[in-house]
Amino acid sequence: MLKTSQRPSQLLIAPTGAGKTLAGFLPSLCELEASSGNGLHTLYISPLKALAADIKRNLMHPVDELGLKISVEDRTGDTASHVKRRQRAAPPDILLTTPESLALLTSYEDAPRIFAGLQRVIVDEIHALYESKRGDQLMLALSRIQGLAPGLRRVGLSATVHDPEAIADFLSMGQKLCPIHIADTGPPPDIKMLGVLENLPWSGAGGRYAINNVLDQIKKHKTTLIFHNTRAQAEIFFHHLWLANEEAMPIAIHHGSLDKQQRVRVENAMIQGQLRAVVCTGSLDLGIDWGEVDLVVQIGTPKNVKRLVQRIGRANHKYNAPSKAIIVPANRFETIECVAALEAVEENDLDGESKGPGPLDVLCQHILIVACSGPFHPDTLFQEVCSTGSYDTLTLKEFEECLEFCTNGGYALRQYDRWQRLILQPDGLYALRDPRSALRIRLNIGTIQDTDTLKVRLQRQRGGKSLGEIAEAFAATLTRGDTFLIGGQVVRFESLRDMTVEVSRRPDKQPKIATFMGTKFATSTLLCDRILERFYKKNWTGLPTETVKWLERQSSVSKLPMPGSLLLETFPRKNRHHLCIYGFVGRNAQQTLGLLITKQLEKRNLGPLGFVATDYATLIWGLDPIDDPKSLFALDDLEHGLEHWLLENAFMKRSFKAVATISGLIERNISGKRKSGRQATFSSDIIYDTLRKYDPEHLMMRVTKTEAMTGLVDFARIRKMLLRVGANIEHQSLRRISPLSAPLFLEAGRVPIEGQAVDRLIAQEAEALMSEAGLTL
């Protein structure tokens, strides 16, 4: 690392716990030893605020020990404003920050002075940033800084990944001369599937059946991390774990919806070795080194191999000892996915979806940020943007469209002329028309979308302690007296006041299921393919006998899904006709298939009533039999449905909201600022509808469509699958339910088809409310 420290960019790949962060800093410390105090020398960027603070602690150790006079400071959203001001006036030698805080820093007029002497930038956990818009934004900011400090050298630090070259290209400035250092991966992990499977359920995702086995494991180990895929599942599991925890071992919970103070308390207790186990979610995927963890338990399948490897790495965060992990399948089908995942880990076969071109909404935000720092020339900016790995395929036309959007809105039917946001000066430079807009643009910086959440607090007379947050949509379903789980406690909903959910503690009550917004991951293509491959080869190694019997039964009464073909089953059950689609394209795409196919069925008057989707299959039920299901899967028809009907769907509106916020078309709701009638923000749904009506080809609509193809709608995976199978669609017309489809009947998350059903529901609800209140229409 030291030897190549003069290269313009380099990438270091090492498993967690190998000390790569310190390795990244070593050249800086050497250089600073000779000459510190000459302004900003090294910039460290991490995706987590907490990591920046943690690194500061770790870095101060060697700095103090060696008696070096090097100043190290962090700068995140949590840094006090007077400190931030001082940092701009007199930057430290080493500044630790996040992509958002860095983007903000580049938006100031004095950015050239701040970054003039910058020598090195270290991007930590670059594999995590690579996959999100935060990474694209970071690379744009770095291209900016590179212009101010031409000698800048870049270092990327990454966990083990599927395609190191892709990350190296992403990090480097087009010249593709980024050396990659790959550290020894250490001993292979000791990882297995939980052996006790007699009472393994047919469906569901909570893993509750394994509570006692997990408790046994906790007893046998010093400290255990128990990972879940969703926050709600973590809460429910934690609740039941405590009910069974007769020895009252210290076990805590940690997830993104909990109050920050509570999370910090758990983290500190963990560092001090006071906890035997922590039930957690993705909130602990990255971050602080906890040397004491000697077992990781993953409940439910990890959905992708990379995440599994990352989580396993949390155990025995020491370089030379094997990490120990146990996977607990949550239902019978998951045993297959777990075995496939274990095999992939063993073969070091990591999944990586290839990254598309840099998103244009992030570019629009970047153009506005650049304008905040001062007038710019479009040609220079275009070249700078194209020098980044994210935007190296950007066309001049695309750039000009983004610039036009930032300048006058880019509307087809009516241009803003008088109140343009940017104006073209006689010298050919673009500048902000109104300096006041700089403030608004800065408030809007960032690409992370906050979901609409409400704070949960104990009632004021009970101390008013803040417990965490729940999704606004979930809060709306609560009525006074309802109970739910948060932070492992059962609480009772009392009232909604000032955007805060007030609750009281009710340990005696059974909780209503908690649903938080949290992300639901879709199973990766790699894992889906591995499962299909096993079906094809009838490779049952590692599977419990119950699962094998079940699969054999499926293959004798119907067929097993195979790679290269699409299996459909139709069968009647309880007066309903069912269609089961084994697409194996992941939850989001299976859900979209459900929406599109039921729409087709509605057109054919086959009376679809609803559907349910998992990562592998979609089950649709309706009033009439479907004789020719193959004809439903014409790619053209599905694309047509996507164009003309799905555009009105709530998923599209949600994608649009994100795109419109990032690009600065609508302004972010600043949390803490309450909306009132007079200052109400513009509803993104209304803007979306207006654009659809009057300007359907607007840049924002196009970006939204592109986005939806891979995100919530994930049509790209459906298209790929249909192109691959071609005419190879297999239809099994059965007299009754098949073994493989049976668990789908137990699956939660059934979606009713809402043709005019929503209007009917509103009318029913209105009538019920009126009669409850003793009123008649």
Place this chain on the structure above:
Amino acid sequence: MDGYKFTLSGASLIALKSGALFWPEKRLLCVSDLHLGKVDRTMRRGGPMLPPYEVHDTLMRLEADIISSQAGIIVCLGDSFDDLQAGKSLRDEELRWIMRLQAGRSWIWIEGNHDPGPLDIGGKHLQILPIPPLNFRHIPSIDESGEIAGHFHPKAQLSLKGKFISKPCFLLDTDRLILPAYGTYTGGLKTQSYELSSLMRSEALAILIGKHLNAIPMPRI
């Protein structure tokens, strides 16, 4: 005329799906909070550049309501313009459109807090319009009855088996009617807010607008 029919202080009125109010006896159509020029004002202050189709969209809907109701009197209940300058900055074709709608009808602009003064645009400009037994004004008073007002942009929330819906609404009790905002880009204030909860009587109804009209007891804290 299709809509939700009710009486206020003895006057028979109809709340329309669009959020307009119709008084058949007087052939009077009333709309509130058009906020014309809102996009322009946002821009002028260095804000984001929203799709500039809102005046067009609002006038389209207003024209449709005027034609189908065959109203002879149009009352715009205040905040018709997002501010006085927004009123002045309407484009010529938009002004001509408004003039066309005004032709042959009597048109009253009630002043609102956003447009607190006369504009150089046809029609009568008033602070309050009394047509017994009703009183038309922008901001409701506390102690009058038979009052038709706007200002608050009320919206009601409804939870449907776990699904969560929020719609603009009329608010109605024995003293007054509050109209929803008619303008295309207008946000809303939840009925649970202190302002609306303390204004409306406990038996108040919220009449949800949209494709269908539905009355529910006004949602409160």
